[in-house]
Amino acid sequence: xxxxxxxxxxxxxxxxxxxxxxxxxxxxxxxxxxxxxxxxxxxxxxxxxxxxxxxxxxxxxxxxxxxxxxxxxxxxxxxxxxxxxxxxxxxxxxxxxxxxxxxxxxxxxxxxxxxxxxxxxxxxxxxxxxxxxxxxxxxxxxxxxxxxxxxxxxxxxxxxxxxxxxxxxxxxxxxxxxxxxxxxxxxxxxxxxxxxxxxxxxxxxxxxxxxxxxxxxxxxxxxxxxxxxxxxxxxxxxxxxxxxxxxxxxxxxxxxxxxxxxxxxxxxxxxxxxxxxxxxxxxxxxxxxxxxxxxxxxxxxxxxxxxxxxxxxxxxxxxxxxxxxxxxxxxxxxxxxxxxxxxxxxxxxxxxxxxxxxxxxxxxxxxxxxxxxxxxxxxxxxxxxxxxxxxxxxxxxxxxxxxxxxxxxxxxxxxxxxxxxxxxxxxxxxxxxxxxxxxxxxxxxxxxxxxxxxxxxxxxxxxxxxxxxxxxxxxxxxxxxxxxxxxxxxxxxxxxxxxxxxxxxxxxxxxxxxxxxxxxxxxxxxxxxxxxxxxxxxxxxxxxxxxxxxxxxxxxxxxxxxxx
Numbered sequence: 001x002x003x004x005x006x007x008x009x010x011x012x013x014x015x016x017x018x019x020x021x022x023x024x025x026x027x028x029x030x031x032x033x034x035x036x037x038x039x040x041x042x043x044x045x046x047x048x049x050x051x052x053x054x055x056x057x058x059x060x061x062x063x064x065x066x067x068x069x070x071x072x073x074x075x076x077x078x079x080x081x082x083x084x085x086x087x088x089x090x091x092x093x094x095x096x097x098x099x100x101x102x103x104x105x106x107x108x109x110x111x112x113x114x115x116x117x118x119x120x121x122x123x124x125x126x127x128x129x130x131x132x133x134x135x136x137x138x139x140x141x142x143x144x145x146x147x148x149x150x151x152x153x154x155x156x157x158x159x160x161x162x163x164x165x166x167x168x169x170x171x172x173x174x175x176x177x178x179x180x181x182x183x184x185x186x187x188x189x190x191x192x193x194x195x196x197x198x199x200x201x202x203x204x205x206x207x208x209x210x211x212x213x214x215x216x217x218x219x220x221x222x223x224x225x226x227x228x229x230x231x232x233x234x235x236x237x238x239x240x241x242x243x244x245x246x247x248x249x250x251x252x253x254x255x256x257x258x259x260x261x262x263x264x265x266x267x268x269x270x271x272x273x274x275x276x277x278x279x280x281x282x283x284x285x286x287x288x289x290x291x292x293x294x295x296x297x298x299x300x301x302x303x304x305x306x307x308x309x310x311x312x313x314x315x316x317x318x319x320x321x322x323x324x325x326x327x328x329x330x331x332x333x334x335x336x337x338x339x340x341x342x343x344x345x346x347x348x349x350x351x352x353x354x355x356x357x358x359x360x361x362x363x364x365x366x367x368x369x370x371x372x373x374x375x376x377x378x379x380x381x382x383x384x385x386x387x388x389x390x391x392x393x394x395x396x397x398x399x400x401x402x403x404x405x406x407x408x409x410x411x412x413x414x415x416x417x418x419x420x421x422x423x424x425x426x427x428x429x430x431x432x433x434x435x436x437x438x439x440x441x442x443x444x445x446x447x448x449x450x451x452x453x454x455x456x457x458x459x460x461x462x463x464x465x466x467x468x469x470x471x472x473x474x475x476x477x478x479x480x481x482x483x484x485x486x487x488x489x490x491x492x493x494x495x496x497x498x499x500x501x502x503x504x505x506x507x508x509x510x511x512x513x514x515x516x517x518x519x520x521x522x523x524x525x526x527x528x529x530x531x532x533x534x535x536x537x538x539x540x541x542x543x544x545x546x547x548x549x550x551x552x553x554x555x556x557x558x559x560x561x562x563x564x
Contacts, residue, residue, distance in 0.1 A: 001322075005438055029450030029557040031406040031420075032438035032504065032523075035373040038430030040262035041291045042320070043354035051355045052095040054294075055316065056331035057371065060550025062254075062329035063123040063170070063235070064302045064313040067133075073303065074126060075313065076103065076135060076155045077331065080549055081112050082386040086135065088126075088153050094303075094311055094333055094359045094364030099383045101154040103135050109148075109159050112390045114418040115141045117457035118548040123235055123299070125171035129180075129207075135243045136163075136170040138180060145184070146168055165203055171302035172205070173238040175268055183247070185234040190222050196220060196231025200249055202238075202269060217269045221253045224278045225262050233261075235299045237270065244341065247272050248280075249300035255547055256323055257284050259296035260314065274473045281334075281345035283352065296350040296547065297525065300345065302336060307360055310336035312345050316352065317547065318431070320513040324541040326456070327426055329551020331522060335359075366370045369429050377404040381424065381528055386552060387422045396422045410448050410557040416458045416480050416487035423453050425554030433514045435553050438523050440504040441526035443468030447488075447560025449476070450513075452507050454516075454537075454553040457545040459483045462537065463556060464509050466497060473497040475505075475520050475531055481539045488558060493518075499529060509553070514538040 044053035048421040057064070063078040071092055079085040084102035091097045106120065112120045120559055134148045145167070146160035162345035163170075167186025174180045181204050188199040200220040204213035221557070223230025235250040247263040259279035283297050302312035315329040334356065336343045346352065357487065367384075374382060376399055396409040406424070413419040441450035443466065451465015463478040476499050480489035504523035516535040519528045540551045 008090050016546050022215065025444060026559055027410045027442055027444045027448055027557075029408045029410060029439055029441040029555070031376070031408070031555045032404070032440075033373060033375045034426075034554060035436045036426070036433065037371050038369070038433040040370060040430060041354065049356040050358055052333070052358045053355050054332045055318070055351065056095050056313075056333045057089070057097055057173065057331035057430040059330060060328035060552065061331040061427070062315045062548070063299050064315060064331040065301045066313050067126045067128045068303050068305065069128050069153075074128075074133070075331070076124045076126045078123055079104075079121050079386070081115060081117045081389055082552070083107075083385065083388070083390050084383075085112075085121045086124050086137065087384070088155070090153065090364065092364040092428040093361040093553065094115070094305070101152070101157075103148060105155065105157075105392075107390050107392050109157075110139055110146070110390070111392070112139070113143050115389075116418065117455075118389065118545055122387065123169045125169075125237065125301075127172045129174045133501075134172050138168040138170065138173050140168070140386060147172070155459055158317065161248060163210070163212055165204070165212050165216070166200065170234045171235075171237045173268070174207075175240065176285075177499055180205050181238070181268060183219065183236040185249075189218055194229050196253065197229070198231070200233055200236045200247070219247060219270050219272055220249065220263065224274045231343045236465055237301055239302060240268075242341075245272075246343070248300060248302065248343075250300070251279065252282070252284065254296055254299065254315070254329065255404075255543075256295045258282065258296045258344060259284065260298045260300045264342070265311060266360045271559070276340065277344050279348075280343060281408070282310070282348070284317070286350050286351055289349060292354050293319060294332075295323060295525045297332070297352065298377075298467065302343070303360060305319070305359060307398055309323045309359070310338065310343065311359060312336050314345070317542075321365075321538065321546070322430060323543045323563040324514065325431075326511060326513070326542065326551045327431065327542040328456075329547060375404045376400075383548060384426055385424045385426050385554070387420065393420070397424065403445060406555060408450065408555055408557040410450060410559045412559040414487035415453055415455060415461050415463065415556065416485075416489065421556065421558060422553065423455070423553035424558040425453065425455065427437045428454070428511065428551040428553055432510075434508060434510045436506065436508040437506055437555060438506050439465065439555070440515055441466055441557070443469070443473060445560045446470055448558075450555075450557040452509055452553060453511065454511065455549055456540045456551050460488075460539050460541075460544050461489065462516065462539060463489060463533065464507055464531070465556070466505060468560075469494065471496070477518055477531055477535060479536070479539055481544075493535070494528070495531055511537050511540070511551070514541070528561070529558035
């Protein structure tokens with residue numbers, strides 16, 4: 001197959017002809033590498049040899065679900081409209097995690113089309129029964145509820161089996177008698193009495209036929225204290241411990257009022273009684289201005305380890321001001337204490353500490369998250385690179401075999417559109433972090449651009465790179481902060497770049513909470529030049545995107561005629 005480029009990623013591939021890959025129009029941006037360096041919080045660096053630091057999966061890692069299989073632990077997170085979706089992680093110590101796959105990694109599994117970044121794949125629930133792994137999930141505005149299976153957590157995962165029930169946040173529970181049930185959040189049995197009035201339901205499923213039973217059982221209406229009008233009971237999980245069935249669920253909405261609750265019953269179908277110490281996890285009862293604040297705790301899942309102790313993974317945020325964080329909702333870990341037959345993650349008015357005692361498990365080597373560099377010399381993109389929406393058109397990016405470059409075609413798809421821009425990115429993992437790349441690009445028309453894109457959703461992003469403007473080529477910083485601004489953002493800073501050749505340049509963006517420093521230089525013997533030292537990076541704060549996602553950063557290219 002000499003003379004052909006192979007685009008390979010996550011188990012599927014496409015052969016692109018040399019003519020397609022090397023066409024002069026539209027222009028192609030060639031990225032030599034991307035490097036990342038993050039500085040952990042000082043409080044996290046204080047962890048001793050027998051301690052671990054939270055979060056255990058930093059950055060955009062919401063809605064964790066965990067399962068133990070022997071000495072191995074597996075975890076999945078939500079990805080919304082990013083592809084590949086539902087990353088699968090493996091650990092043996094609960095602290096260090098290694099990504100081993102993506103459960104949604106083939107374009108023909110499902111289609112995430114022209115929908116917002118905060119739609120798509122919500123709250124997966126991972127389980128293991130009879131030698132098989134299961135993920136139950138909801139695809140918002142892209143199909144509804146489904147279940148996928150795999151013999152190996154790394155994949156391949158099956159195509160979705162679409163399930164006939166409403167609501168979101170389904171999770172699977174298989175009882176001792178072999179009967180399988182799905183618990184989920186849906187509308188209440190009567191018209192809602194207020195905004196956020198939800199209910200938790202249970203419905204049997206035939207796992208052999210992948211069919212739901214025709215009737216369902218109401219488990220919880222409203223929440224723990226119905227008279228107080230609790231909102232957004234969701235993310236339910238059921239466990240059987242001893243003689244009791246335990247139902248845990250989030251409540252309060254996934255912001256600063258978020259919490260985790262617990263119920264117990266003698267039968268899987270209930271009735272369920274609220275625990276004596278609800279909520280069993282929250283940070284909403286703590287004062288503002290405390291050191292190392294953590295917010296939005298909830299959406300927990302439990303796991304029991306070999307020594308009999310229990311642990312919980314859950315989502316939380318680390319805001320730098322108010323509810324502002326560019327990192328999104330992250331995965332945290334805490335032990336679960338049992339008293340008089342009831343679990344408790346944290347007593348009320350107890351702040352989450354940045355460090356804690358490690359689980360009594362052997363050390364495990366996870367992914368390196370503080371520093372990495374990708375020279376694109378592998379035959380496929382690494383598992384943690386993502387793009388927006390399902391890539392049915394696979395001809396806009398390629399890995400040049402043997403040359404160690406990533407090539408992106410500048411297409412007329414804006415970063416703020418509901419299409420699929422020429423963009424691949426990785427999660428921002430630290431409040432203070434530097435992304436750097438080298439790119440060669442020769443714009444052909446006004447508006448052609450290539451560089452680094454930092455994106456939280458379609459209405460909140462920064463772009464930094466080379467662009468052809470009406471007055472000539474320039475190094476520019478673009479910003480979009482509202483849906484009313486152009487889909488490719490507005491230029492907020494620029495400096496002339498006179499050379500129109502495809503000369504390689506280095507680009508560097510340092511994000512430090514609400515500020516960004518952007519610098520560039522010619523790639524050969526160049527001196528760093530600062531375009532701006534105090535760009536407003538709060539545009540990336542995920543509170544502007546409903547706190548669902550987190551910033552994702554990486555190479556991007558686009559054309560002049562981009563439209564929403």
